[in-house]
Amino acid sequence: MILVSAKVGPFRSMNSEQTVEIDPTVTVFVGMNEAGKTVLLKALHKSFDAVGEDEFDPVDDYPRKDLSSYLKQHKTEPATATVLTYELEESEVGAANEALKTKLPSGFRIAVTHKYDNTIQLSLLVDETPVIQAFAKTLSSDAQTAMKEAKTLRAIPDLLKEASLTAEDNAALASLNTRLQATKWSNVSQWEVWSHVRANVPKFLYFSDYDTLPGKMNLADLAQRAEAAKNDPKQLTAAHRSVLALLRMADISMEDLVSPGSYEELKAKIEGVSISLTDQVMEFWKQNEDLEVEVDLKADPTDAVPFNNGANLYLRIKNRRHRGVSTPFDQRSRGFIWFFSFLVWFDSVQHQLDPSGKSAGKKLILLLDEPGLALHALAQADFLRYIDRLAQDHQVLYTTHSPFMIHSDRLHQVRLVEDQLKVGTVISSNLNGSDPRTIFPLQAALGWTIAQNLFISERNLLVEGPSELIYLQVASSLFDAKGTPGLRADLTIVPTGGLDNVATFVSLLGASGLKLAVLHDYKGSPEQKLTVLVRDKLLNAKSLFNVSQFRDEKKFGQSTTPTDIEDLFTPSLYLKYFNTTFAKQLAGKEVNEADLPAGDRIVCRLEKYVEANGISLRPSGGFNHYAVASQFASSPPKSLDVATSARFAALFGAINDVFDAS
Template sequence: MKLIRFRVTNFRSIKDSTWIDCSDVTNIIGINEAGKSNALLALWKFNPTDKAEINLLEDLPRNEYSSLKNSCQELPFIEVVFRLEDDDELLKNLIKITGRRKEELSDIHLKRFYSGKYSYNFPYEETITELPSKEFITYIEEKTNAISKISTESKVEKHYKAIVESILNGYIDELQQKDKIDKNLLQEFISNTENTGAKPGAKSEIQPIVNDVLKYFREQMELLSRPRIWCDEVWKQVFSLMPNFVYYSNYGNLDTEIYLPHVIDNLERNDITGVAAAKVRTLKVLFDFIGLNPKEILELGEDGVNLSQDEIEKFNKKKEERTVLLNSASSKLTKEFKQWWKQGNYVFDLRADGKFFKIWVSDEKRPEKVVLEARSTGLQWFLSFYLVFLTQTKTNLKNTIILLDEAGLSLHPLAQKDLLAFFKNLATTNQIIHTTHSPFLVDTNNIDSVKIAYIDNDGYTVISNDLRANSDPKRDTSVYAVHAALGLSVSDIMLNGCQPVIVEGASDQYYLNAIKTYLIASGLFKPSKDIVFMPAGGVKGVSAIASIVSAKGELPYVIIDGDTSGTSFKDKLKKDLYKEEDHKLICLKDFVEGLEAVEIEDIIPFNCISKAIDRLFRSVDDFEFDEVYDSKKSLLSQIEEYARMNRVLLPKGYKVEIAKFAKQKIINMSEKEKEVDVWIKIFEQIK
């Protein structure tokens, strides 16, 4: 069950965030006070792992509080859409419960309201209100012909035959005047067929045929009367298996010295908010982890004065037990933390000293124990986050969506890059959504996963999938982290000897990055340098980018589509910039035989891309693109031709959306498709 998009409305600074697409690791960037944190908090309160109360005073938009506070119970503040894959346990259960096709159940749209209640629906649920008349006419004609061939001897049977034929022919006449049959007309047919006004003969051969017609009508009526996918058992399954949300911010970092009386007091309060609440939450997690009550630790830390001999012995045993428990917790924390943090081999020592609880740290380079506060804030952040995540997921590190606010901001840039790699590893079993304004935490290989948060003209937070959404030059600082990250990426290419390859557009970049990952993972390609694909925004941008990249080195390779504009541009480059190095101009047409205009989609296995195409044509009844697809023609031209024929308006950037969908399919291919040989030839030419 995967979160594919979300939308926040009427929550704190957010009037309407707009729908935000989500991937395995989604990054929301923006300046301070842009409202990034509010988006995460709304998501967290959708289905939190711990107690996250909906607080009207804090969560309602402050400037609309008076008008909404008494009427907001039926107001949704968060909407999410989950997608179920074929092997998902929930999908299998829902198919059994509802009897519906998996295509109808693939997406679930849920809302949570300020009342705390939920609602849900299935966007692709088939609600049939009409059926094609043509199928009914064909069936009734078949049955009428069968009846006409039956010879009748008795007057009763002859009369019955005449009445039935008249009724059925009447149905045909009426249906020929209509394209569709609805529930009311079908019910009329059923009633008339049940009550013909004539009796069949004792051994009637016609009556069984009439019964067949009735059975057919009733089966079709079941389709028109089918209830919505909404029942207690469905909701029980959805609620029990949907992911939990874990939220963590820098404000929850553990203090090095914890004053137990304050901890005890704060853990019992319900009125703490903001930074203090984040601290209390992490402290609760810490004491849950070590398995001790802070009251007990405080009592055991007091001096055992004015006690009898028996009381002293009991007191000493309790203190000894506390020491054993703390040593055990220290060992457990040290061992398990090593699995997460690769920046050092740390040893933790949890100690209680009077009214204070302290965390001491040592490592191989600095074996002397020092308090946590004396170590880096990065280590404090990672330890605190680790405890929160581990405790709230009950060590079941699956089916969780992790929300990290300004993750690892205090880490060194190299450690931030390690954190990004850690996110990718953790995302194999848990999705991650994190906010940042650090360029080191922007994944330039997956720019499609980066979203921008900015403040609109009315002062509300907007989040967009389009990094150009905030185009006002006075406020374009929101996307600065991406610009900086791309600059760093280009610098890395120059400094670290990577192989830059220019491609025409973003869709080419998605496909080729996925192909690269697949070939390397399959052992079919072993590059001497890392290959970085740089989109030029069309053939017109190739020359400019090639000139910039080659300013400090050799001309980069260029991959060009084999359509008319691509081949003509290749000829132009051969005469100009690439006059001496035309072998670096790679035209896809040279690798595919039989196609006139070869584009990147034509070298992608059709089974990796077909479902994404089907989604473009959901409005067309009974459509599956593989039924009309011709492998001897360019794929994009077929998509656009079919859209024109069916009056389907293809969305702007539809090629990029198809590429995003196909990317993971390519990486996860289990069998070697015929297109792989083409991929190898292209990459070997780059190598």
């Protein structure tokens, strides 16, 4: 079962309800400091905390500006904090249908509403007809006739009162009555489906920088606090819980902590766990592979309270690169500390949920708050690989404002978080109209990818701008998904910032011995700057393409009419994304091709239409072509139409042939 959407609010800085689409694997929340990224994660966490320690509290969680008026109704009409919609996996649908005789459709969904009094309401639609039909097959023909008009399971006992029932009929009816008595729901099948799948609803595990392990902890004090926490959970801080998680992993109980003479055994157990965790960290931590975690247990009567009372647990990090010098755990790299602490907490929670270690991990959604905050840029790339590993078994939701924690080729996973004046926290997947400060990490991520690839890619396709990059990448991905050839995987698409910059890029990259091709828009005649590059032998003529060569299926390879890359799409497809991108400014108006003036280029026709109708889409006039491309990237079609596919297939084939021959 996976989370597909979350409706959150009002909650803390979210003054109004916000609906967020959740990616099946990884969802990234990008925004400035104090925008409300953590607020969203906490709302999800409190909905279904994996360890059962956090829940909604209206005083802490309801927006303060409305708190006084809300508290008057809280006990009688608790407000909704979140509505979480889950989709069953195919195996779960199949198992439910087999066990309950239902016919749940593929992609069956359940919505769970979480209230501020920590109660839930359920919404699921189950047709009882197949269940009624399956029950009827267990009855005699007379009983089947008697219940023929049954529309619900609850109606069956009354319909069978006057029927002549066999012993088998009475046994089936008794079994049905037991089912009916198990719930007060009018639709019994809905209750049975929920009861069947409720154990599969994933829980949330939240982890932040505050949950990291400390450098030392007094064991006697920890044991006392753990005992007191049974009545007062506030006795345990995040640091205490982190150490308890480590001890739990090492199979050390509270009784072990206070038992005299057991410290050697305790140390051996903790050291064993620490070595195992260090090995896991080092699979992804490539910044310094000479680190290891050391554990020590000793008393220090001269230390301050409470560390002068009995044994203390010391965590230290040893650096073999510097002859084994060790330093206290909490004085080392915050990135390494975060990584190690997360593994401790994560493994501990999985063990609590399922000591056998067989299934609990599949039922967790991981909420990571600024996981790369203390990591070097290249270490963040390492951590992204770790997130991808986690996403094989869990949905991962994390927050960031770092461009190095964003996959530039996975912008569909990004959700923007903004704090808007008088509105509060707003979450969106639409880049159009977003604060430039909010989308800066996305721009920087794209720029970093381009800059990095300039030095490591042997084969480069130069295009004019980021729109071309997006369209080519997404179209190629759609081809790959269908098993047909897209652009070759080792090809880097490099936006140059306009045709004027192409010559500079060709000179720089060509001088580095890299293989190049150029794809540009066509204005109706050859571009002088590009023909000069060919004349001066800086660029092979066969490596120079314009998009008009792939517009007319009967003239592939020939320069035809003025063409932009947008013209490779059928007008109806491009207009679909144009209308979606500017839906607010268009005020419900759907622009169709018949509305547009005549012309060769769809973007020019749209700009003329916008101007003629007095529609303002941006202060400088016209419209933002990149915004439409971004919308295309964030929600691409499942497949391209035949004409569009043919054009891109010809384009990809021509470009691949150039690099195959070189």
